[in-house]
Amino acid sequence: MTKPTLYTCARSRGLRATWAAEEAGVEIDLKVLPFPPRHLAPDYLSINPLGTVPLLVDGDTRMTESCAIAHYLATRDGYTELAVAPGEADYAEYCDFTYHADATITFPQTVYMRFAIFEKDKGWAEAGEAYAKWFYKRLVKVEQRLEGREFLCAERFTVADICVGYALILAQNVGLDEGVPESLKAYRKRLTAREAYQRAFVREEEGRKALEA
Structure with a gap:
């Protein structure tokens, strides 16, 4: 079986996929792109016309949804403890x-980022803050x-924790931590202490730094 290729940007939603691969022990060819790739890596559009990350290429398989990719990697070679199988409790x-x-969780975060961070000079910061409140609720x-x-x-730890955990990691990275309950901050701390998460984070950061070298 060929090695899957994962195209992503460091700290993006693709971290879910990189993390899942590390947890599942699936070897991937990690391709870290500059952000945003649709502008800074235009050749990428020939592979993924959406210009979004992540993208997983596994033979003839093409996947662009981070949570679906995480589940796929956890079950690619058969169900593992990272996934919950039909008929199993939960x-x-x-x-x-x-x-x-x-x-439900990452969606308002991305709208907040667009309006309150990336395009705040256009006068949309107030709309972004409204989405921050939506995220908290x-x-x-x-x-x-x-x-x-x-x-x-x-x-047990599963892909559901990877997917939800990333949203909490993103909150910390983009200034949305104020409204995150302490119990969820403690949950996030448990998740990010995992060795597989640490390996995934380092791999992406090394890829990012190589682009800047």
Whole structure:
């Protein structure tokens, strides 16, 4: 079986995929691109017309959704402890929180970043701050789920934790940590202390620094 290639930008949503690969022990060819790749790496558009990251290329397979890629890598060679299989306790919750991570939590973060950070000079900062409040309110489901639990599903670390955990890591990176509950900060600290996360982060940072050299 050929080695999958992952195109990403350091600290982007692609970190979910890099992290999942490290946790699952799947060897990937990691290609770190400058951000935003649609402008700074125009040749990338010939591979991914969307110009977004991440992109996973695995033979004839092309995937562009970070949470789906994380699940794929965790199950590519058969179900592992990183995924919850059909019929297993918390299977529904695993699916729900894996999708919830991007659709409900990361979405308002990206709108906040666009309006309050990248395009704040256009007078849209107030709209961005409104989305920050939306993000804070959307954390309640995860906060309640983790009451009395170390991880989200099946009493173990899974891709659902990778996907939700990245949203909390992003919050810290873009100035959205003020509204993150202390319990979720503690959860994030547990996740980022994992050796696989540390390896994934270092790999991406090394790729980023190589671009700047």
